Amino acid sequence: MTEPRDSATEFAVDLLTEFANLGVRDVVVSPGSRSQALALAAAALEQAGTLQLHVHIDERSAGFVALGLAIESRMPVLVVTTSGSAVANLHPAVLEAFHSAVPLILLTADRPDELRGIGANQATHQVGLFGESTRFVRDVHAPSGAAASGSHGAASPGSGSRELAREAFSAAAGHSSAAGPVQLNLAFRDPLSGPIGELPDVVPDPLPAPVSLTTAVAPAPYTVVIAGHAAGPDAEAVAHALGAPLLAEVTSGARFGRNLVVSYRELLARSDFGGRVRRAIVFGHPTLSREVPALLEREGVEVIVVRSGGEDFNPGRRAAQFVEALAVDEAAVTDAAPAVPGARVWLGEWVAASRAILEQIDTGLPAQRFDPDASRTDDKTAVAEFARAQLEVFRQPVTRAGLVSAVWNATWPHDRLVFAASRLIRDADRTVPGKRVSVHANRGLAGIDGTIATSVGIARASQRTGGSSAAGVTRVVLGDLAALHDVGSLLTSPGESLPRMQLVIGNDRGGTIFDKLEVAATANSTLFDRVLYTPHEVNFAGLAEAYGWEYVRAENRGELDEALTASGGRTIIETPLPR
Incomplete structure (x- = not known):
């Protein structure tokens, strides 16, 4: 009964x-x-x-x-x-x-x-x-x-x-x-609950998903494809089909492929690159640069926006067209090939210039390039020199670019990578190369709050039994203030799942992202530090112990690489950074 x-x-x-x-x-x-x-x-x-x-x-x-x-x-x-x-x-x-x-x-x-x-x-x-x-x-x-x-x-x-x-x-x-x-x-009114008897059977009854209307696009001279946050792989596919430069943010889900331009900020600011753009196709929600909105606001640039589900991204309210989905007209690609002179040159110039800029970025590693056979030579002097050079690499103090580079190198498709709304996401966007990995950040409002909690949800969902990412790690790159803002989310109640996570905290003991504001050059430094930089002396090792997390302090590149590749459950990796 x-x-x-x-x-x-x-x-x-x-x-x-x-x-x-x-x-x-x-x-x-x-x-x-x-x-x-x-x-x-x-x-x-x-x-x-x-x-x-x-x-x-x-x-x-x-x-x-x-x-x-x-x-x-x-x-x-x-x-x-x-x-x-x-x-x-x-x-x-x-x-x-x-x-x-x-x-x-x-x-x-x-x-x-x-x-x-x-x-x-x-x-x-x-x-x-x-x-x-x-x-x-x-x-x-x-x-x-x-x-x-x-x-x-x-x-x-x-x-x-x-x-x-x-x-x-x-x-x-x-x-x-x-x-x-x-x-x-x-x-609900009293009684607020009672005994739970026999549960109803689950009868799958999914609602049909809506079908998006796809708009065809043809090649046009001096086109760029912009992939903002959560753009997805469609942005890369369209850029590839058009033969257009792909300006993809680090959380776009499209930061891969032969058309990728990592150093898009620098090139958009140049008249010989950004100044020649005539059409911009926008996927996702770009939030990590000023150069992208400036391009879309400029007269003479046709803007096509692929709706991402949130508010339409439309700086200057100049978008000529909003579409639900976009695909390249294959017939038009063939027909337009002779009509778009210099298309391959246009793409090649962007990609080559971006690579040249990237080579100048300091990721915390020496510029010296080592002979891969040096460690296998019989020359003891050469072997010793090679060993010293390697040791030099591992002893290098960690820079911001070096931190995001190390995390990027340690992350693979079965992992998940989350960035907080801190200075480090911009360093990653400027420096890390193309790689098809799952990257997220809360960029809807780009707020500092909830990064750890969001990452817990991503980790639990991605590491469920049976999925290809079940053996992965969720790495979270955040500044010290972002970590402190959501420190309560380190708490896990008994009985809840404990996904594999690494919180990589770049600790510069305050909000150095505000040092980049124009006001930093004119404000009283004491007042500026109190209300914007907001310094602190928090002991992250103590926080880790209080909430049941492992703790590692990585002061150089070798220690950071070792911590990132170590197996384990939930670890806070603190890396001191200069202001």
Whole structure:
């Protein structure tokens, strides 16, 4: 005999099961009384193998963990919170998800209608709390009792968990507009939960994915393809088919191939390169340079933007065309070959000039090039000289370019690499060569917050059993302030998975990214340091011990390389950097 369930528990189980039917796999929960039916239902469904539960005591961290899970899995992720300020703590992650078009489904527990607006404990205006940063909001009446006629477009669970789940999933996944966060504000009244009886069967019922309209593009003289954040491999494919230079940011997902131009900043600033561009095709969301927006704002440059799901990237509001997807007209490529004189020369000039610039960049290694046969010679003097030269390499202090170079060299396709919004991501964008690896950063709003938590989500999703990345490592490159801003996300509750992670902290003891601002040259240095550089004396070894992470201090290139290639679980690698 099936044990009867109270209405709150029955509704929670049914709703979560409907999401599982649609393909949702992950649910992130923070503890709370009002949300207990949802939390306990999620735990029961995990035991049944229906969902994977992630528990985080801090809702702010929980939101970013969900963001990372959704980024890696490319599926909506559920986030469960109790009422009151708990909901507001999701706001930073919601903003990033909105501007990056990442699908989140927020299940925010709330007081029932009779406890709203009367000063009841832990009750506030939760419906629409996130303003315009959600794709869909629904206020759902408490599942017990008759559905009162409420405001805010309120719905009753009696209208069907299936319809509610499908509507929220479709909005989050971007089936009718851009993907992003949605909010189901779920009221519960006493009793807030009861025994969980027999669970419903999971019946896969996925929604059909929308089909993007593809626009054909033909070759044209002096074209460049710009790949901003999350552009994806389509940008490289289009650049290759057009024979155009590919100006790809480090988090674009398109930083590879024969057309890649790493030193695009320097070349865009030159009249003989950037000054000759007549057409720019933009994928993703460029955020790492001033030169790209300046190009797109310039008169005489035709701009085609491939929509990325977030806000359209349109500096100067000069884009001539917005398209959902882009492909190169193969017939036009053949027909236009003689009509686009110098196309190969145009590409070759960009690639060659970029390589020449890269060769001048100091990555912390000596400029001397060693004879690969020197270590195998019988000449003892030559062998000793070779050994000394190698030792010199390993003893070199770590520079910013050297740090990102070491991490880049240690990362492979089965790994994941995450950058914080710190100075180091710009160093990487300027220096690291092409390589087809998975790189992420929270560039929707380019905020400093949530980097560690986002990386935890990415690591868990990428290292699930059975995937090609199950044996990989998630490396996180961040400055000391970015690490301190999200230090609470180092905490993992007992019973939660512990993915393989390396937090590589370039510690220059403050926000040296602000030293690059024009005001740094004119402001009072003492005042500047206090309010912008914000120095600190935090002991990262102590933090690592407190949160159960391994700790390594790497003061030179040899120690850094050794730490990056060591096997292990969760390690903080601190590398001191000069201001």
